[in-house]
Amino acid sequence: MEKKHFEVIIVGGSYSGLSAAMSLGRSLRQVLVIDSGLPCNRQTPHSHNFITQDGEKPAVISAKAKLQVDIYKTVQFYKGIAIKAVKTENGFEIITRSGEIFSAKKVLFATGVKDLLPEIKGFADCWGISVLHCPYCHGYEVKNEKTAIIANGEMGFEFAKLISNWTKDLRLCTNGKSELTSEQTQKLEKHGVVILEEEIDSLEHTEGYVSNIVFKNGEKVDVKAIYARVPFEQHCKLPQDLGCEINEQGYLKVDFMQKTTIPGIFGSGDATTQMRSVALAVSSGSFAGAVINKELIDEDFI
Structure with a gap:
């Protein structure tokens, strides 16, 4: 991948991240989606309670979503894992496990949570x-x-x-x-x-x-x-490394605009709420994308 600088980096390319990417792609924004390709529901045979997709396999929904997002040529994908994030003068840098460094004005973490399963055989x-x-x-x-x-x-x-x-x-x-x-x-x-x-x-x-x-x-x-109901931890620690607060329940703290406690950093999907469902992840991602676009517009329109 030649391009290194983007307007927005989305860490996490499952339902919420892809939804945000579509919203931003349709807003003509230069976007990079970093994703490992291992969603938390990969073992679940069918997804439900998501209108138009009720009963569909989660992987089928993801694959279809990615194909549709890929139509928007300002959105690029990177398969890998983000291991470090730093604040810079003009935004943020995200470093991947392979050593590549990407920068952006805004970052959205749609990284979900990791369930801590009990040691019960089976x-x-x-x-x-x-x-x-x-x-x-x-x-x-x-x-x-x-x-x-x-x-x-x-x-x-x-x-x-x-x-x-x-x-x-x-x-x-x-x-x-x-x-x-x-x-x-x-x-x-x-x-x-x-x-x-x-x-x-x-x-x-x-x-x-x-x-x-x-x-x-x-x-x-x-x-x-x-x-x-099993305990969990944040799947990605980078928001905390950047100073983002975690609430009492263990979720990434965001306001009604999906903004974290650090300016320029946003959160969406399962990382931010106990209401874990594909439909709600898609909703929060779409809204986060719109908010990020509006914030970029306001910053440029001075």
Whole structure:
């Protein structure tokens, strides 16, 4: 790649990054998209709750999006990993693992988050397939099935309430001693939720589709789906290296204009919100692209 300077660099070329790239490409902006080609939902077989693309494979959506963005010749793609970012007099420099240096006036981080999966045998194999994070994305496909939730305390209570909308055949696995209050326990039991406190040993599955939860005492519970909220970390640390703040939940802090706490740096997609869905990632990326373009216009129109 010969060109080294751009108006905007987008780090992360999944749904949010591609959406921002389209918005900026249609605004005639010189854009570079840096992406490793490894989206967080690459193991998920189908994407849902995104109008016009409901039930489509995530990779198909991404490939189609990239083809459409590629029509805008001011947008270029670089396959690689950004490992360093520095503030300069005129903007920012992004250094890749291969040593290339790119510069831009503005940077958008659409880098997502990295899920920190528990050390339960089989969990990682099932993550995104039959171990799910979001009922709005996947709940309809497992409606009325035997379902478990792996959670405890307040999160477990609220998650069980939520999932009970999709199935009444529900058990809450606290994976150890319950931290529910007596009132929460009574409410869940009143609504038919079975609470299991045994520690989990493993998940039995076939190619990611769970069949049984195996507890450390040897007992098994057959299920067709499991919901779990797992801890996470920012997939990319470069915004923090540049001084961008992270909020109390661990997300990149942005305002209603997708601006981070550092001027010239923007964030969009899963890195910025707990509402993880393709539709919302696309929305925030498109809006971020428009805001960045307007900011460039305002800076030039003096």
